[in-house]
Amino acid sequence: MSGKLRVHELAKQLGVTSKELLATLKEQGEFVKTASSTIEPPVVKKMKAHYAKQAGGNDAAEEKKSEAGPKKPPLKKPGQNRAKAAALKPATPKPGAQPKPAGDKPAPGDPKPGAPKPAGGQSAPKPGAPKPAAAKPGAPKPGAPKPAAAKPGAPKPGAPKPAAAKPGAPKPGAPKPGAKGGAPTPGAMPRPVPKPGRPRVANNPFSSNTGGGQRPPRPGGGRPGGGRSGSGQGGPRPGGARQGGGKRPSPADMPAGPSPTQMPSKAAAPGGRGRGGGRGRGGGPGGPRFGGPGGGFRGRGGRRGGTAGAFGRPGGAPGKRRKSKGQKRAEYEEMHKPNVIGGVRLPDGGGKTVRLRQGATLSDLAEKINTEASSLVQALFNLGEMVTATQSVSEDTLQLLGAEINYEVQIVSPEDEDRELLESFDLQFGEDEGGEEALEHRPPVVSVMGHVDHGKTRLLDSIRKANVGRGEAGGITQGIGAYQTEVTLEDRPRKITFLDTPGHEAFTAMRARGAKSTDLAILVVAADDGVMPQTVEAINHAKAAELPIVVAVNKVDKPEAQPDKIRGQLTEYGLVPEEYGGDTMFIDISAKQGTGIDDLLEAVLLTADAALELTANPDMDAQGVAIESHLDRGRGPVSTVIVQRGTLRVGDSIVVGGNFGRVRRMVDEWGNDVEEAGPSRPVQVQGLNGVPGPGDNLLVVDDDRVARQIAAQRDARQRAAMQARRKKRVSLENLDQALKERSQLNLILKGDNAGSVEALEEALLKIEVDDEVQVNIIDRGVGAVTQTNVTLAAASDAIIIGFNVRADGKATEEANAEGVEIRYYSVIYQAIEDVESALKGMLKPIYEERDLGEAEIRQIFKASAVGLIAGCMVTEGKVKRGAKLRLIRDGNVITPDATIESLRREKDDANEVAKGYECGMVLSYPDIQTGDIIQTYEMVEVPRD
Known part of the structure; x- marks a missing residue:
């Protein structure tokens, strides 16, 4: 699947939601069902190119828009502007205008050195104005407030100033709201200028005067250093009309020029921040910058005394300006913007990692991300999955949902989950056993493995001088047995712990547990049978557990035995005998005759001493593993454990x-x-409240309260994980299929020990007969069949399978009364065969078509009661009443599935008419003609294999 991606994975890469990507895919003509569907590499490449092109177009549009802001519209001809301004110039002050005081008259002088040159045709500054001797460029006259840049065609300084241009005149201070640039803005209604001495904040961003009334002159002159750099300071603007309107500036881009009412402040160096008028930036070689002359929005100058415009705090340079509250709020809301999945608002994770256990529910995820579980249920429904809030969810579903809300869902492994649980109680399984002085040698734990019926149990019988195999049902081992025996090596007694594992193919999990719980493996191979499938599986289990292997070639006393052939076959699997230059010990034995047993035990101990350092601390709290467990009628739950x-x-x-x-x-x-x-001692433990699973860890804790809490949490997690593993999800796509009636064989399994029940369950679930039928194990347990099992079987129409157990008296009576079937087995493959046969019997029958005969229509009769009657001659086989037929006319099939509704021979009703006889038929298909051929057939059920 190299290059293939799921929809939600590609959506995460592209930065869009799965729903948006699904809509885009459908627009592009791609048929994709859900967010978990797979996309082929060409479609992935196509979508990436589509979104890259779309992103490029958006970036280009934004760049063009940002460039359009600073960009000034083309200048009109100066002559036109001057003429228009002269025509609109008021002859007299408006009624509300006040004549400026004498102190407000700015000193006449040359324009600032950094001011832009007036366009051709514009009037130059008045030549008669004397230059101030000591004033810096752009500095106002001491004692006089800084005037705004003079409007084109404005009266001379000192003359009464009009409050605003007349209607129809271009508004000099600001462009038309919403205009993108180009035409000058028409003037607004006249507004009187406030009286001097009453300064106020201007609230009209479109006014030519950004301040209120003018302040009185600053006592003692202006600030040292002069005023702000920018046009409009130090004198009136050179004559000439304003050059066209521009785009309405944003609050961050307000011009920094002072208002007429602003108090004098320190003058900046030429080329400062202030916004210039006309075409360029005021105050020296600062580069071009948009903005009108004087008035308009105040810019941030970095000094006191500025008046904020109607858009809040003043603006400044784009790179250093402070963000407004609205901008900050918008950014905050964008960062914490919730995801909307199908109308459901969910929090955005921001790429955070959420750790969940196996079999977690949507309630667990909702608790981790602080949201409502019902919202997750609805969101998952919109993604095509129907899950309840308390239902265990698979790992793929959780990760899909997490990707949609920008969370990385991490499923904790059972080992890590159990480790975290024990750490919460200050416990640790497999903790440090202390220093070397506390360690002592322990006996090796040896697992006897191999193919079924190769003599593993007989070998252990010979070692223990017992006969266990005689008591096994069917002569095969169906559970793990643990034994410890004492042997003498070099005149010193040594102990060895043996585990006898089953060899049947159904007990794969048992063999794997046996390999993980031991230090060394004895591989038993029959010399007369050779390497078999379970032999290879045992080798793989031992290698996976990194166990040293000693090969016992059994049954060498038989005439057909070929030990050398066994050595050659095992060489292919990496087990090279020492006599061939390898490092694996091969011992020829006869478990039945008892020959070679001492050599085998010696080889086991030598291998353990050479390859392993077997030590343990006997003074710490016990830790071990449960090998097998069962429920005894008199003793209760009994578990066979090995102390590690x-x-x-x-x-x-x-x-x-x-x-x-x-x-x-x-x-x-x-x-x-x-x-x-x-350490290494196998014992049977009594006193547990239930039957442990094979392979469960044993741990000694301080008191029963801690043990109860740990066990309760483990049990809840195991049940949730099992439910998530077995439960098949119903999606919107397969809902119709799920609603169809599907045959299921419900089973309840009861066995003598947990390992056998687990092996039987796995073997039954592997049975595959057809997609129409399946095995559904609704309950399993260890112990005898009880009334509770019978009641559940009666309610769910299930069959009870008892493996090496029986039902008690009351359960048997209730089963007979309710009609519940209980099947007893002692050999596992017999149970597998019976269940497979039952599944085959549940299959829907298959029908095939079987030809009966042909008839030719010779004549057609009409009858008012039945309609058309076909007078026929049977030409082949026979025709039957109620049989299906095909009507053929001129070699074409007219109707393929009509039926014979009535059949008569002369005047009598007939069930069938043979070849060579005439008959009359009434067909379910009325459109018949003379010469039509009638082919009759019937559907016959065919048995299924």
């Missing part, structure tokens, strides 16, 4: 998987009571 480190004692509070309890009694493989068990 520490010492287990009677009375200890223990937790094993999702079960807890106190050790009431311990017995060894011989049935003798044991008060304590050290």
Whole structure:
């Protein structure tokens, strides 16, 4: 699937939601169902190019828009502007205008050195104005307020100033609101200028005067350093009309020129921040900048005394200006903008990681991201999945939903989850056992593995001088047995712990657990049978667990035995004998005759001493693993455990998987009571509240309360994970298929131990007969069949399978009364065969067509009661009443599925008419003609294999 992506993955890469991407795909003609559908590489490339082109177009548009702001519209001819301004120049002051005081008269002088040159045709400054001797460029006359840049055609300084241009005149201070540039803005209604001495903040951003009334002159002269740099300072603007209107400036781009009412302040150096009038930036070689002369919006000059315009705080340079409250709020809302999935608002994760356990529910995810579970349910429904808030959700579904709301969902592995649980109680499984002085040698734990019926149990019988195989149902081992025996090596007694694992193919999980729980493996291969499938599987399990392997070639006493052939076959799997230059020990034995057993045990101990350093601390709290568990009628739950480190004692509070309890009694493989068990010692433990699962870890804790809490949390997590693994989701796409009636064989499994029940369940679930039928295991457990099992089976129409267990008296009576079937088995493959046969019997039948005969229509009769009657001659086979037929005319099939509704021979009704006889038929298809051929057939059920 190189190059393929799912819709939600591509949407995350492109920065869009899955719903938007699905809509785009449909617009492009791509047929994609849901956000979890896979997209082919050409479509992925096509979508990336589409969004890249779209993003490029948006960037170009924004760049063009941003360039259009500073860009000034083309200047009109100066002559036109002057003529228009002269025509609109008021002859007398307006009634509300006040004559400026004498002190406000600016000193006449040359224009500022940095001011832009007037366009051709514009009038130059008046030649008679004397230059001030000590004033800096752009500095106002001491004691006089800074005037705004003189309007084109304005009266001389000192003359009464009109408040605003007459209607029809171009408004000099600001462009037309919303205009993108170009034409000058028409003037607004006249507004009187406030009286002097009453300064106020201007609220009209489109006024030519940004301030209120004028302030009195600053006592003692202006600030040292002069006023702001920018046009309009130090004298009136050179004559000439204003050059065209521009785009309405944003609040951040307000011109920095002072208003007529602003108090004098420090003068900036030439080329400062102030906005110039006309075409360029005022105050020296600062580069061109948009803006009108004088008035309009105030810009941020970095000094006191400025008056804020109607858009809030003044603006400044684009790179250093302070953001307005509206801009900050917009950015904050954009950062915390919730995701909207199908109308449901969900929080944006911002790429955060959320850790969830296996089998987590939407309620768990909602608690992690602080939202409502109902919102997640609705959002998931819009994505095509129907899940309830308390229903366990698969890992793929959680990750899909997390990707939509910008969360990275991480599913914690069962090992990490259990480690975190124990750490919350200040516990740790497999913790440091202390220093080397606290460690002692322990016996090796050896797993006996191999193909079924190759002599594994007989080998252990020979070692233990017992006969376990005789008691096994069918002569095969169906559970793990743990034994410890004592042997003598170099005149020194040594102990070895053996695990006998099943060899049948259904017990793969048991063999894997046996390999993980041991230090060394004995691979038993029959010399007369060779390497078989389970032999190869056992080799793979041992290699995966990194176990040293000792090969026992069994049944060498048989005439057809070929030990050398076994050595050659195992060489292909990496097990090279020592005599061939390898490092694997091969021992020829006969478990039945008892020959070679001592050599095998010696080889096991030598391999363990050479390849392994087997030590453990016997003084710490016990830790181990449950090998097998079962429910005993008199003793309750019994679990066979191997202590891996520490010492287990009677009375200890223990937790094993999702079960807890106190050790009431311990017995060894011989049935003798044991008060304590050290490392590598197998014992049967009684006192648990339930039957642990095979492979569950055993841990000694301080008291029963801690054990109960740990077990409760483990049990809840295991049930949730199992529900998520088994539950098949119903999506909107397969809803119709799910609603169709589908045959299911409901089963309830009961067995003598947990490992056998697990193996039987896995074997039954692997049965594949057809898509129409399936096995559904609704319950499983360890122990005898109870009334509760029968009641559940009656309610769900299930069959109870008992594996090496029986039903008690009341359960049997209730099963007979309710009609519940209970099947008992002692060999696993018999149960598998019966269930497979039952599934085949549930399959829908297959029908095939079988030809009956042909008839030719010779004549057609009409009858008012029945319509047209076909007078026919049977030419082949026979025709039957109610049979299906095909009507053929001129070699073409007219109707393929008509039926014979009535059949008569002369005047009598007939069930069938044979070849060579005439008959009359009434067909379900009325359009018949003379010469038509009638082919009759019937559908026959065919048995399915």
